[in-house]
Amino acid sequence: MADLAELRANIDEIDRQMITLLAERFKYTEEVGIYKDQHGLSAQDPSREAQQFQKLALYAEQSGLNPRYAEQIYRHIMDLVISRHQELKTVQK
Template sequence: MNARRKTCSSMAEVRAEIDALDRQIVALLADRLHFIGEAARIKASRDAVRDEPRIEDVVAKVRASAAAAGMNPDFIEPLYRDLIDRSINHEFVEFDRLHKS
């Protein structure tokens, strides 16, 4: 059991814990999006933006991490597939912005 996972005594405490986690998740997603921008800067070709083998590698790793955390991998996979799709769309926008002819 994760040390962060505690028993709460009220809904106010549950909500405060969720709000704190949401702030951390948003900060981590901002960092992830930064590195998506880095990928857009580094990639030489727009065709390299969508990388199917990498998508499946990320999904496999996330499923394994979910299982290791005691979470159902079937819960996390669709969330990550949506995150990946949105990240790819962002990377296309960034690629086009950075590699204007």
């Protein structure tokens, strides 16, 4: 079995990768927010969210992650994105 330092080093590397991916994800969601503002679309799309949560639950199950964990994490991410999209609407006006 790995020692504590090795386990933590592995966690740190995964955290680095996750932050890199989150930064990339937020770059795209920023573009989506700008698009939505330019085209008069709502900051929130409940239909899209429902589709995403279905896919996320499947991805979680396939990866051995409790789907509720994935839902909670992504609910927070999506709420941040929606908040940012609302800010963009306010700033652009």
